[in-house]
Amino acid sequence: MSDPTPAAELSLTGTGTGTGTGTVTGRGLLGDAWLELRRSPMFWISAILIALVLLLVLVPGLVADAEKTSSLTGGCQLSDSLQAPSAEHWFGTDQQGCDVFALTVFGARPSVTVGVIGVVTTTLIGVVIGLTAGYFGRWVDAVLSRIVDVFYGLPLILGGIVLLTAVRLPGIWGVVLVLTLLGWVPAARLVRSTTIEGKNQDYTLAARALGASDGRIMFRHILPNAIGPSIVLAVISLGAFIAVEATFSFLGLGIQPPVFSWGTMISDAQSVFFAAPWTLLFPAAFLSMTVLAFILLGDAVRDALDPKARRA
Amino acid sequence: MTATPLLAVHDLAVDFHTRDGVVRAVDGVSFQVNPGETVAILGESGSGKSVTAQAVMGILDSPPARISRGQIFLEGRALSGLPEKQLRAVRGVEIGMIFQDALSALNPVLSVGEQIAEMYRGHLNMGREQARNAAIEVMQRVQIPGARQRYSDYPHQFSGGMRQRIMIAMMIALQPKLLIADEPTTALDVTVQAQILALLAQIQTETNMGLLLITHDLGVVAEMAQRMLVMYAGEVVEQGSARAVLDQPAHPYTAALLRAVPSMTERVDRLPSIPGRPPNPLEPIPGCSFHPRCEVAQRCCSQHPGPDLDLVKSDRQARCWFAQEVLSGGES
Numbered sequence: 001m002s003d004p005t006p007a008a009e010l011s012l013t014g015t016g017t018g019t020g021t022g023t024v025t026g027r028g029l030l031g032d033a034w035l036e037l038r039r040s041p042m043f044w045i046s047a048i049l050i051a052l053v054l055l056l057v058l059v060p061g062l063v064a065d066a067e068k069t070s071s072l073t074g075g076c077q078l079s080d081s082l083q084a085p086s087a088e089h090w091f092g093t094d095q096q097g098c099d100v101f102a103l104t105v106f107g108a109r110p111s112v113t114v115g116v117i118g119v120v121t122t123t124l125i126g127v128v129i130g131l132t133a134g135y136f137g138r139w140v141d142a143v144l145s146r147i148v149d150v151f152y153g154l155p156l157i158l159g160g161i162v163l164l165t166a167v168r169l170p171g172i173w174g175v176v177l178v179l180t181l182l183g184w185v186p187a188a189r190l191v192r193s194t195t196i197e198g199k200n201q202d203y204t205l206a207a208r209a210l211g212a213s214d215g216r217i218m219f220r221h222i223l224p225n226a227i228g229p230s231i232v233l234a235v236i237s238l239g240a241f242i243a244v245e246a247t248f249s250f251l252g253l254g255i256q257p258p259v260f261s262w263g264t265m266i267s268d269a270q271s272v273f274f275a276a277p278w279t280l281l282f283p284a285a286f287l288s289m290t291v292l293a294f295i296l297l298g299d300a301v302r303d304a305l306d307p308k309a310r311r312a
Numbered sequence: 313m314t315a316t317p318l319l320a321v322h323d324l325a326v327d328f329h330t331r332d333g334v335v336r337a338v339d340g341v342s343f344q345v346n347p348g349e350t351v352a353i354l355g356e357s358g359s360g361k362s363v364t365a366q367a368v369m370g371i372l373d374s375p376p377a378r379i380s381r382g383q384i385f386l387e388g389r390a391l392s393g394l395p396e397k398q399l400r401a402v403r404g405v406e407i408g409m410i411f412q413d414a415l416s417a418l419n420p421v422l423s424v425g426e427q428i429a430e431m432y433r434g435h436l437n438m439g440r441e442q443a444r445n446a447a448i449e450v451m452q453r454v455q456i457p458g459a460r461q462r463y464s465d466y467p468h469q470f471s472g473g474m475r476q477r478i479m480i481a482m483m484i485a486l487q488p489k490l491l492i493a494d495e496p497t498t499a500l501d502v503t504v505q506a507q508i509l510a511l512l513a514q515i516q517t518e519t520n521m522g523l524l525l526i527t528h529d530l531g532v533v534a535e536m537a538q539r540m541l542v543m544y545a546g547e548v549v550e551q552g553s554a555r556a557v558l559d560q561p562a563h564p565y566t567a568a569l570l571r572a573v574p575s576m577t578e579r580v581d582r583l584p585s586i587p588g589r590p591p592n593p594l595e596p597i598p599g600c601s602f603h604p605r606c607e608v609a610q611r612c613c614s615q616h617p618g619p620d621l622d623l624v625k626s627d628r629q630a631r632c633w634f635a636q637e638v639l640s641g642g643e644s
Contacts (some may be wrong), residue, residue: 028396029421032464170348202416208371210482211404220430226575307421307466 029224029305036304043300049293052133056108068099069106070258082276092278094268103265104282110172110261111242112290118179118241119234125180126187127223127230133188134195135218145192152185157247172261175245175254183241184257190233194226228302235298239291262287316345316388318522319368319407319490320403324382326363329375335593336361337377339546342621345490345522352525352533352554354569355543358369361526364543365492368524369409370399386490405435408483412495414475418467424478425451425463431485447485454481454511473504477511484515491516510535530573534558542566545591545601548621552628562630562639564606600632608634 037043056063070076079095091100133144160178169177170212197220198204207217246263248254255261262283269280326338338360345351366372368384369389384391386406391399403409411417419427423544428447432438438446444463451459454477467475476496483491493512497505513536516523525536533540537554539575542563550563561567568586588605591597597604603613613633621629632638 029423032423130558202411202413203419205371206409206411206417206479206482207419209369209403209409210431210434211400211402212430213400216430216434220422221419304423307423308468 008275011031016099017223029307031303031305033304037300040300040304043304046293046296049289050297051213052110052143053112053290053293056105060105060109064099064102066102066106068102069260070098073249082272082279084276085278091282092276094265094276094279095272100279100282102206103260104262104286105259107262107265107283108286108290110259111245111263111287114172114175114179114245114261115238115242115290116159117176118183119238120174121180121188122184122237123230123234127186127191127226129184130188130191131195131218131223131226134192135199135214135222137196137199143190144188148185148188148192151182154182156182156244157251160244160248161251161253164248165196170254170256171259172245172255176247179241179244180247183237183244187230187233190229191226194229195222198222198225201297224305228305231298231302231305235291235294238294239287241290242287315319317385318347318349318387319345319524320385320388321368322383322385323363324364324367324384325380326360326367326372327378327380329378330594332594336380336596337546337593338367341382341445341541341543341546341548343541343548343551345524347489347522348516348520349539350516350523350525350537352527352537352540353543354527354530354533354540356528356590358593360546361528361542361543365409365494365524365526369403369407369492370394371403371409392527401435404431404483404488405486406488407490407492408488409484410479410483410491410493410496412475413499414472414479415467415499417479418475420467421520423464423466424470425465428478428482428485431482435486450485451478451539453484453515454478456481472500473507474546476500476504478510480508480511481516484519484583487519488521490522492524492526495528496525498527498529505532512536530558530569542569545597546593547601547618547631549602549618549632550628550630551621552625556625556628562628562635563632564608564634564638566604566630567638568605568607608632608638610634 060066062087068076076096076098078097080089080093081095083093085092089099089101091104094100094103129148131149133141156178159182163178163181164174167174167177204217204221207221212220242263245254245261246266249261249264250267255264265283266280266287269276269283273280282283314360321344322340322342324338328335328337341360341364343351353361353364358626363372363377365378368391372379379392382392386402390496394402402441417430418424425444425447428450429443432446434438448463451463456462456474456477467478470478491512496512497508500508509532512523515521523536525532527533534555540551540554540557541548542550542557542565544565550557550561550566552562557566558570561570568584571584572586574580574583586605591601599614599616600606600609600618602618603609606613610633616633618631619633621631622635624630630638
């Protein structure tokens with residue numbers, strides 16, 4: 001048969017090595033995934049990195065001094081402009097003479113907030129629309145797919161510029177709004193295609209033959225099979241969304257001074273990059289590290305959610 | 313057959329509306345299944361046997377498929393035309409269905425126990441704990457060793473035979489009156505096949521359920537069925553008691569099929585086969601659909617469709633102008 005591990009037939013304890021033997025725990029997909037995650041070094045590395053980022057987001061004051069990020073409080077001296085990293089300024093200073101370390105620490109909050117909220121909202125909208133279109137098919141799919149096509153044809157940046165100029169919602173919430181309204185298309189397309197694939201599987205037919213309702217089939221049989229790819233897409237979009245926030249801020253439509261983010265720092269650093277590369281290097285490194293941590297987490301979670309990839 | 317049969321199918325016809333035209337996959341199929349009885353539908357790929365089963369179950373993929381004629385009765389209650397919501401209460405509860413490939417018919421991301429428990433939770437609104445215990449019980453009934461421990465294992469961790477047992481456990485969980493088994497043993501090797509058939513037979517005697525067995529395996533029919541239907545190109549070409557049909561076919565197609573089965577006692581170099589290919593349903597054959605491949609066909613066969621299922625003998629019907637000749641030819 002196609003059974004890759006004949007030995008699995010013999011192991012009666014299954015995956016539940018972490019719990020007592022011989023008991024039926026009935027953990028479910030998520031419970032099993034958690035048991036698997038606990039054993040994954042990749043999960044722990046990414047979890048520690050994400051915990052550090054969350055620390056910066058929630059309590060930046062613990063790590064750095066807020067005063068050093070603003071000229072208004074006298075924390076930045078123009079005389080200190082563009083100094084190289086030193087004992088006093090670990091990451092050097094920017095053009096305004098502000099401490100790049102403090103800026104990087106305090107810049108985490110808007111960037112990560114935009115990214116995380118954007119990913120959550122777009123994934124939710126994408127799942128709802130993709131699942132509905134893919135499962136019900138016919139005219140429901142026809143209508144929803146045309147709507148998807150319309151949004152797909154809309155350039156994110158151009159659409160964002162129009163939208164933000166019209167609604168005048170400055171700061172991160174405007175960017176979140178744009179991302180939510182225009183960024184759900186890839187998730188919807190992905191979920192739609194995995195749904196159509198799942199709908200034609202024998203197990204869906206079997207579930208129907210067993211008298212399962214549409215809702216049960218959608219949420220118990222089709223959605224769990226679409227979670228893996230959706231998570232991968234979500235973590236990849238996270239980095240892209242943080243970059244989009246930077247783009248809008250650069251265009252003067254997102255975060256406005258005196259508020260700043262990794263995105264605004266990176267765009268500000270462009271003009272002085274050759275004279276003071278540290279102004280670009282540090283926020284960019286933090287951004288990359290954050291995105292990398294989420295991608296690692298996404299990978300680990302996806303593997304844990306796939307029973308076949310598990311070491312049984 | 314004085315009492316109401318468990319399942320009665322009357323003159324069923326199913327069309328597939330494709331881009332290339334309307335294809336009639338099942339044409340004028342009628343049969344009955346009584347409680348405790350096993351009826352086999354025998355046919356090659358594309359003969360319409362699975363479509364018949366799916367029509368009974370009400371899970372035809374429509375569109376493109378559509379039941380264009382006929383009625384289906386479960387214990388005298390018409391199923392055709394019943395609203396989807398009421399049909400759902402029939403499926404799984406009163407009629408169960410076993411699929412050919414258990415690996416693809418089980419959801420890869422749900423543990424087998426959960427999938428069985430789902431039956432109890434979905435149909436009987438049982439609580440989590442209660443459903444789990446019921447699922448373990450039914451897993452033990454289909455003789456899965458260490459059922460309690462294997463509750464949270466996933467389909468890919470089981471062997472082919474064990475997976476089919478899980479499938480059967482799911483289907484008999486709510487003790488349906490009728491079980492439709494669509495090629496239940498085709499994907500299994502012969503020893504496991506025998507075990508699964510024995511299990512089905514055992515469950516059947518315990519619960520007195522009717523079994524509709526869809527297969528292309530004459531051996532399975534001989535072992536399991538009391539009555540059988542032979543399908544060709546969407547039509548029933550012969551039906552009767554399984555033993556009688558297998559001993560003495562009345563339709564040339566059945567006769568040719570039986571000749572193609574290797575014998576245990578005789579040694580032959582080359583097994584006889586049926587010349588030609590199954591008809592393309594998009595190009596209906598004028599006259600009897602089997603005549604191009606038929607040994608006994610005469611000129612009239614290409615001009616007139618086969619007769620309606622004719623009573624050849626008591627409890628034996630065949631759709632052939634020369635049924636009597638084929639029947640007596642088998643006797644000699």
